[in-house]
Amino acid sequence: MNYEKLLACKDAVRKKTDFVPDVALVLGSGLGGFADNIKIETEIEYKDIPGFPVSTVPGHAGKFIFGYLGDVKIVCMKGRVHFYEGYDIGDVVLPARLMGLLGARILFLTNAAGGLGQGFKAGDLMLITDHVSIFAPNPLIGPNLDELGPRFPDMSEVYKKDLQDIIRNTAKENGIDLKEGVYCQLTGPSFESPAEIRLLQGLGVSAVGMSTVNEAIAANHMGLKVCGVSCISNLASGLSENPLSHEEVQEAADKTAPLFTKLVTESIRKFK
Numbered sequence: 001m002n003y004e005k006l007l008a009c010k011d012a013v014r015k016k017t018d019f020v021p022d023v024a025l026v027l028g029s030g031l032g033g034f035a036d037n038i039k040i041e042t043e044i045e046y047k048d049i050p051g052f053p054v055s056t057v058p059g060h061a062g063k064f065i066f067g068y069l070g071d072v073k074i075v076c077m078k079g080r081v082h083f084y085e086g087y088d089i090g091d092v093v094l095p096a097r098l099m100g101l102l103g104a105r106i107l108f109l110t111n112a113a114g115g116l117g118q119g120f121k122a123g124d125l126m127l128i129t130d131h132v133s134i135f136a137p138n139p140l141i142g143p144n145l146d147e148l149g150p151r152f153p154d155m156s157e158v159y160k161k162d163l164q165d166i167i168r169n170t171a172k173e174n175g176i177d178l179k180e181g182v183y184c185q186l187t188g189p190s191f192e193s194p195a196e197i198r199l200l201q202g203l204g205v206s207a208v209g210m211s212t213v214n215e216a217i218a219a220n221h222m223g224l225k226v227c228g229v230s231c232i233s234n235l236a237s238g239l240s241e242n243p244l245s246h247e248e249v250q251e252a253a254d255k256t257a258p259l260f261t262k263l264v265t266e267s268i269r270k271f272k
Contacts, residue, residue: 005094008050012050019041041068055085080215100222108264112209121235124179127229158226160227186210
C-alpha cells in the first residue's frame with residue numbers, strides 16, 4: 001500500500017466529516033452491537049470511501065462510526081477486513097492507519113478468538129498482553145512508509161502497560177472475570193488443526209484468531225498506543241469435542257456481549 005492511497009482515503013473521509021477522534025476501536029466478530037452505546041455524530045460506510053477494502057464476513061457491518069462515548073471522542077470500526085478475504089496485507093491495515101491519520105492516538109483492538117489457556121472456556125474475556133506474529137504476513141514488508149514511522153520499529157511493548165492497567169482495574173471494579181494472555185494471529189480462513197494448536201501451546205499462546213496482530217504492528221509503527229481484548233468464543237481445535245464453526249463464534253460473542261460492552265465502555269471512558 002502506498003502513502004498516496006492512504007491520503008486519498010483520508011481526504012474522502014474529511015469531505016464527509018471533520019470529526020477528530022481521540023480513540024479508535026475495532027469491533028471483532030459478533031461484537032458489533034457495542035456501537036449502540038455511542039452517541040453518533042457521523043457514519044461512513046466503507047464502500048463510500050474510494051479504494052477502501054470492504055468486509056465480506058457475516059456479522060461485520062462495514063462502516064465507520066464517529067461519535068462520543070461519555071466525553072471521549074471515538075471512531076469505531078463496525079466490522080474489519082481480514083487477510084483471508086484476499087486483500088493485500090497493506091489494505092488489511094489501511095483502516096487502522098487511516099484512523100491514526102484522522103487523529104486517534106489510542107487503538108483498542110477486539111476480536112473473537114479460540115482459547116488455548118489453562119482454565120479458559122467459551123465466553124471468557126482475555127486481556128492481550130503480547131502477541132505472536134510469525135504466522136501471518138508482516139504489514140511492514142516492502143518499502144517503508146517513512147511518513148508513518150521507522151523502518152525497524154521496536155516491539156517490546158506493543159500493548160501499553162498503562163492501558164492494560166486501566167482495563168484490568170475496570171474489570172475488577174465491575175466484577176468481570178478477565179483472563180490475560182498472549183494472542184496469536186494465523187491467516188485463516190480454515191480453523192487450526194489440533195497439531196497446530198499443540199504447537200501454539202508450546203509457544204506460550206493463550207488465544208488464537210485471524211486478525212488483530214497485523215493491525216497492532218501497523219499502529220505501533222506509526223506511534224499509536226495499542227491495547228486489546230479477546231472474546232474467547234470457543235476452545236481451539238482438539239480441546240473441545242465439538243467441530244468449530246463461525247456460527248459458534250457468533251453465538252458465544254452474542255452471549256458475552258453485555259460484559260464485553262461494559263468492560264470496553266468503562267475502560268475507554270478512563271482513557272485520557
